Amino acid sequence: MPSDTDHRTAASARVAALTGPGGPFELADDDVLGTRLPVFRHRQRALHEVLHASVAHADRDYVVTADRRITFADHAAQVSSLARVLRERYGVAEGDRVAIAAANSPEWIQTFWATVSIGAVAVGFNAWWSAREMAHGLGNAEPALVVADARQSAKLTDCTVPVLSVEDDVRRFLTEHPDAPLPSADVAEDDPAVILYTSGTSGRPKGAVHTHRNLLAVVEYHRLNDALLREFGDPLAPEDRVHLLTLPLFHIASLHNLAVPRLATGSRIALHQGAFDVDAVLGMVERERVTNWGAVPTMAHRLLEHGRADQYDTSSLTAFALASAPSSTEFKERLRRELPFAKDSLVDSYGLTESCTAVAAANPQELAVAPGTLGRPVTGVRLEIRGPAGEVVGEGEEGEVWVRSMYNMLGYWRDPEATENTIGTDRWLRTGDLGYLREGRLFLVSRRSDLIIRGGENVYPAEIETVLAEHPDVAECLVLGVPHPDLGQEVAAVVVLGPGATVTEEALREYAANELAYFKVPGRWRLTTDGLPRNATGKVIRHSVRV
Incomplete structure (x- = not known):
């Protein structure tokens, strides 16, 4: 039986072939905001390019819900129609912000693509925000337009800009111009594309700004992972994978690491809407033959408490990841014992809104060899553990986790002080989390000082x-x-x-x-x-x- 060392050696060799000179995911140093960073050489430069390329997937399903199926061709046509309305009727220009205040829906995804494809900035408001928090978001982002569902619209009493309803306006605009050309924009790679809000350490949510470069680097990271699966003999092509989306779209887990890269790879998204319901979710896994699912530990806990997962056919589910919140080694062991699909597929990772994607990831082999680890830094990420004065500490010593990569956010929207306190020289990001490295693997001691993680939030x-x-x-x-x-x-x-x-x-x-x-x-x-x-x-x- 191959050892963990054998597996890592084989994986490293394949990664080197794919990312080395002449490889399809070749990494090369380039100037990023005045700093030399490794970037994917064969990358796209603007998000509208992903939309344009997606039409090649034509009649394949992009998003399916309990009662709707939207093909890639339909999605592209509908986004083009909506983009034309945003530009021509509402005057949304490059750099303008369009806030999305709504629960998960296909319209959320389509509004995102219409916004970024015309060079505007999609601003994801938390769909559970109160009126007070909504007012803060409006004051901070100063959007030219707000797209909201009925629940959040009721909290926009003092909004002075146009508010489009998801249920009526957006659905109508998606088909208003069926022959509209695919949208595009003259944007630079490091122009803002998305703002997602993090809970505020000092009392107010902060808007993490992600650029076209950030999101397109995440796309290439996922394409690389798909290529590695094929290298190791996975029989499924990336476009034949089905990804279950149960986390909010105003989080990087669902938007940056699912909705965006899957438009690029031609994969299907099975979108669960409404409150988390075990039977509804497992029914969707069975019906759509879901292959990949990223869940927060609370969802996994409810699967265990449900106790009837074996009543559903989950044999298609070969990749099950825990995300957004820490979980114990004992809890992972219970998942492997009691959930058939978790036995050989459970993975864990570490990331934050500011990093856009995973900073480190642990596959099943890593978790078996080093229980409690969050894995090794992912491709393109440099990770260091530093002491109070910013000095790099030794093997096994605790300190703050610092990361540097092409994925890291631009900064916090209209908050230069917070940005300066978080992103330092040469684009190093201070996570505020404490951990240590052992044999190249990351172990966390605690998340950000005083942070509470409630059900993944x-x-x-x-x-x-x-x-x-x-x-x-x-x-x-x-x-x-x-x-x-x-x-x-x-x-x-x-x-x-x-x-x-x-x-x-x-x-x-x-x-x-x-x-x-x-x-x-x-x-x-x-x-x-x-x-x-x-x-x-x-x-x-x-x-x-x-x-």
Whole structure:
């Protein structure tokens, strides 16, 4: 039986052949924003090129839902029609922002492609944002146009720009100009293409700006992975794979690493809509013969609790990945024992919104040899562990994870201070996560300081604390994450009440729900009149606080 070393040696040789001189995915150093970085030599330069090339897949299905099937040809024609409306009727120009505030749907994907193909910037708003958070997004992005579903439209009471409804306007515009030419734009590789918001470490979400170069590099990364599968004897051609999309499109997992590259490879997307439902999802796996699925641990946990996965034919599912949130070695072992499709296919990875795609990835062989690892840096990524002064530390020593690649974001939209604090000299990205390297493999010690990951959604305590502190009965507060059997973590709040305060837990919960997306509202509360513990400098000692 081949050893892990044998497998890695063989994989390295194949990667070298594919990415070396003359290879189809040849890497070569090039100037990127004043820094020399390895880039794919045979890359596309603008996202509209992906749309144009996709018509070659013609009558193959691009997106299927429970009740719709959209071919590549139909998709291209509909995007072209919508792009013409955006340009001619609404005056959307290159560099303008188009905000998308909606739950997952084919129209979300089509609005994205119409926007980026005319050189505008697609801005993904979190579909669970409150009216307050929507207002912040509007003020920060200053879009020329908003596309929203009925739920989010109701929260746009103070919006001063046109709002198109997903259900009526967009669906009508997709077929209004059936003979419209494919859209294109004169954009540079490092021009912004997408803004996705991250939870704010300082109280407000920040817009991570991704360029045409970033997304097209991710496309080539996925094409390379598909080529490697063929090199190792996978009988399925990339275009015959079916990718299940269950995570929100305003996340890089679904947009950058699924919807975008699959238009390039001719693969089918099986799009689940609505709340996560085990039977509906497994029914789609069976019906569409899904081959690839990236899920958050909460979804995987619900599959285990469902207990009836064996009632569905999941034999087509040969690639099952955990994403967006950490999971324990014990949990992975349980998945392999109880879910037939996870036994030989489970993989794990590490990435963040700012990195656009995976920073490191661990295949089944890596996980078997080094339980707990998140794998080795992916092609094109340089990863270092650094100490407090920015110095590279030795093997096995803990420090902050720094990464550098063609995939890394441009910066934070209209936030030069946050950008400077995150992206340093030579485009090194400080992740804020702590980890160490052992034999080239990454192990994480903790995610960003104080970060709560609830069901795959990142929640920063500062954002919630800012809202709670505005309540007149709150003297001070602290928000932290506590373990939860299904969600991984849930949000908890310790609230110190001011003199004479009469507010109740229920009232504070309602107050928070009016200001924050539902997943940020604390599920556990402790109201007290005792002040928070502080050190000699007045800083709250977070680890001493208990709910």
